[in-house]
Amino acid sequence: MSAYTSDLLRTLDTRGYLHQLTDGAALDALAAHAVVPGYIGFDPTAPSLHVGSLVQIMLLRRLQQCGHKPIVLMGGGTGKIGDPSFKDEARQLLDEQGIAANVASIRRIFERFLTFGDGPTDAVMLDNADWLDRLEYIPFLREVGRHFSVNRMLSFDSVRLRLDREQSLSFLEFNYMILQAYDFLELSRRAGCRLQMGGSDQWGNIVNGVDLARRMDGVEVFGVTTPLLTTADGGKMGKTVAGAVWLHEDQLPHFDYWQFWRNTADADVGRFLRLFTDLAIDEIARLEALPGAGINEAKKVLATEATALCRGRAAADAAxxxxxxxxxxxxxxxxxxxxxxxxxxxxxxxxxxxGFCASKGEARRLVAGGGARIDGEKIASETAMVEVGPEPVRVSAGRKHHGLLVRG
Structure with missing residues (x-):
């Protein structure tokens, strides 16, 4: 049983979202009797987010479901810099037009998971360019920069690992953690924000923001991080042979999205049902306990429910x-x-x-191993040619990946 008294932390704990908290007892007490505005930042580096961002999107959904206020912060300002956290190299920078287009596109994703509006628990979307673009350098250094120790900043894993590998870290990127901390301060002042959430790689940045709010305004704010999400085999969530699993249907068809969840490893089904669906905990317990081949039924439920949240019920049922x-x-x-x-x-x-194989070599190995089929018939030779007539031809890679060749 969870020791938390608030619906918020009890839900997050039960469903597996909690990793680190800056002051769990105080946050629990606050969430038990007041609406807590909480935010997560997303840098608009592409027109769509991918499955790797879904834990954070669901975290905002849980916040709203528990009677609190989600703040989606678009990094229109920090996106011009790029978060150096655990990156091997600097991110390619976008111009303002590209950032604005990506923000508009990404908003459509959040509108499927959150209820936006003017009410006390309605979600809002803000853009840190609204305050970061207006900063004056010298006043910012005097008022904010003096609260940051370079020694401490260098000790954070996100920076230290980059330096240990002797990879370049520009001064531009080094400023990212100061600006993210400043975001928390601004959101506290502008929107009464009391909570920042993020992945475990954001812990240092979040702690900086908590400290800055206390030092500059004497305000108590809180931080929560989620565990690093990997699959049962140790792989990174959302990385497939065919590339990123995009949340927008114009970058990944509904069926491919559904199939991604259907291909979940047996050991991950229960965890993913708790994180990525709204199914009741008792129902999830029943599904993950299904014996033998019954786990495949649980995978279908996971695929359909996760797809319904992101793409709509009709798309999920069709897939x-x-x-x-x-x-x-x-x-x-x-x-x-x-x-x-x-x-x-x-x-x-x-x-x-x-997209079933990442290279021709991988495709040849698949054929040699008997894993390639055309309309259900095994292909014996890697030099085989496929003729496409008026009717589509079905290509299968293993038992789970199927596609169509059509005459173009």
């Missing part, structure tokens, strides 16, 4: 039906990922073009 037809009836369906071809195509190129 589930496509999967049923493909796997249970062996039927091709137009909702599968497709590759248009103008003539015969080598099986190796088809596997590569559909």
């Amino acid at each position: 589930a039906e496509t999967a049923r037809r493909t796997f249970e009836e062996g039927a091709a369906d137009q909702a599968l990922p497709t590759l248009a071809v103008s003539g015969p195509i080598a099986i190796v190129d088809a596997l590569l073009g559909l």
Whole structure:
């Protein structure tokens, strides 16, 4: 049983979101009797976020479900710098037009997970460019910079690991943690924000913000981080052979998104159901306890519920039906990922073009191992050519990955 008394921390603890807290007892007491505005920052480096950001999006959803106020902070200002945390090299910087376009695109994602509005627990989206772009350098150094110890900043893992590898860390990037701390201070002043949340790699930045608010304004604010999310085999969440698992449907089809969750390892099903769906804990316990092949039913529930949150119930149900037809009836369906071809195509190129393999070498190994099929028939030779007529041709890589070749 959780020792927390607030719905917020009890929920986060039960569902596996909690890793570090700056003052758990005080935050628990606050959340038990007051609406807590809390924020997470997202740098708009692309038109869509990917599955690697989903824990944080769900964290804001849990905050709102427990009667508190989510603040989505877009890094229109810090995005011009780039967070150096655990990066091997500096991020390519975007211009203001590119950042603005990405912010507008990303907002559509959050509107599926959160309720926006003017009410006390309605979500709001803010942009730190609103205050960072107006800072004057010398006053900022005098008023804010004096509260930061370079010695301490160098000790944070996000910086130290980069330096230990003797990789360049620009002064521009080094300023990121000061600006993120300043974000927390500004949000405390502008929106009464009392909580910053983030992944475990953000712990140092969050602690800096907590300290800055206390030093400059005498305000008690709090920090929470989530565990580093890896799959049961130790891999990074959301990284696949075909690339990032994007949350926007214009960058990843509904079926591919559904299939990503359906391919979850047995050992991860219960954890992912708690993190990425709204199913009740008792129902999740029942699903993860299903014996033998029953775990596959739990995976289908995970895929459908996670897809419904991100893409809508209709898209989730359609993807589930496509999967049923493909796997249970062996039927091709137009909702599968497709590759248009103008003539015969080598099986190796088809596997590569559909995103099932990352290289031709990997595709050849798949064929040699008997894992490639055309319309259900095993392909014996890596030099085999595939003819596409008026009807689509179904290409399978193993048992779980299916796509269509269509005449283009």
